[in-house]
Amino acid sequence: MIQYQGSVYRPPSEADSLILQATLGCSYNRCTFCSMYLDKPFRVRSLDDLRAEIEWARTNLGSVRKVFLADGDALVAKASFLEELLQELASAFPELRRVSIYASPQALAVRSVAEMARLREAGLTLYYLGIESGSDVVLADLKKGVGGDEMIRVALKAHEAGVKLSTMILLGAGSRQNSKEHALDSARVVNAINPRFLSTLVMTPVEGTPLFESARSGAWEELTPIELAAELRTFLAALDVKGTIFRSNHASNYLTLAGTLAKDQERLVASLDRVLADPSAAPFRPRWLRGL
Ligand code: SF4
Numbered sequence: 001m002i003q004y005q006g007s008v009y010r011p012p013s014e015a016d017s018l019i020l021q022a023t024l025g026c027s028y029n030r031c032t033f034c035s036m037y038l039d040k041p042f043r044v045r046s047l048d049d050l051r052a053e054i055e056w057a058r059t060n061l062g063s064v065r066k067v068f069l070a071d072g073d074a075l076v077a078k079a080s081f082l083e084e085l086l087q088e089l090a091s092a093f094p095e096l097r098r099v100s101i102y103a104s105p106q107a108l109a110v111r112s113v114a115e116m117a118r119l120r121e122a123g124l125t126l127y128y129l130g131i132e133s134g135s136d137v138v139l140a141d142l143k144k145g146v147g148g149d150e151m152i153r154v155a156l157k158a159h160e161a162g163v164k165l166s167t168m169i170l171l172g173a174g175s176r177q178n179s180k181e182h183a184l185d186s187a188r189v190v191n192a193i194n195p196r197f198l199s200t201l202v203m204t205p206v207e208g209t210p211l212f213e214s215a216r217s218g219a220w221e222e223l224t225p226i227e228l229a230a231e232l233r234t235f236l237a238a239l240d241v242k243g244t245i246f247r248s249n250h251a252s253n254y255l256t257l258a259g260t261l262a263k264d265q266e267r268l269v270a271s272l273d274r275v276l277a278d279p280s281a282a283p284f285r286p287r288w289l290r291g292l
Pocket residue numbers: 026027028029030031034035036037072073104130
């Protein structure tokens with residue numbers, strides 16, 4: 001059977017995927033807001049262990065159409081290892097349509113375009129990339145390890161390799177002080193990347209992280225639902241992308257929005273304008289529904 005090690009995280013859209021831990025933890029593990037892998041050191045798992053799990057899934061789960069490779073930045077593992085793993089998956093699951101993975105900017109920097117193209121041909125067609133912010137100031141505060149221009153450069157490598165990107169922006173990441181800059185610079189970076197998928201999450205301080213301490217000391221201020229709606233409005237209005245599917249359906253969001261950009265951009269901005277004009281009628285999700 002599959003022996004999951006420690007906490008396992010996956011994007012909301014991978015809810016019905018088979019999750020395999022190709023690696024454990026995150027090789028970077030320094031982002032100030034992230035507690036996901038503080039409990040486990042990074043390592044690449046053995047192909048023999050993964051083969052045994054794939055064999056168990058083939059025997060017990062029947063048809064598998066989607067696989068998500070965890071943990072935090074599994075793309076950082078050697079391309080030869082990932083290629084062999086993808087070949088095992090393709091031969092075990094004839095109905096397999098998609099394999100996806102979290103890709104940190106650091107992992108995208110080390111993988112060459114040729115390697116990413118080879119892995120795409122072997123089935124790895126979608127990367128989840130946490131852009132978090134396009135602002136250099138905010139990215140530095142978050143200790144993301146890259147600025148906005150480097151984020152664009154590494155993301156475009158994936159595009160050059162023919163890989164789809166699902167990108168995330170963290171609303172509220174710039175605190176109150178940098179909210180506008182965060183919204184506008186994030187739009188600039190997203191515009192340059194033109195990802196296939198874009199989603200927003202709400203920055204929520206988690207105990208045990210440096211961000212939590214900053215929030216407690218008052219150095220970082222959590223935005224109110226109205227301030228978050230205003231920030232999202234500024235961000236969405238500044239977007240200039242084509243064919244990007246937008247969602248704010250992660251549990252952390254106060255407002256659930258969805259649409260394809262640029263087609264639905266006006267409608268989405270107008271719905272936020274209505275929220276801002278009359279906050280008392282806004283369909284904010286209560287805290288218990290946000291799973292926090
Ligand atoms: S790269 Fe991703 S998984 Fe790793 S510490 Fe940063 S946010 Fe967490």
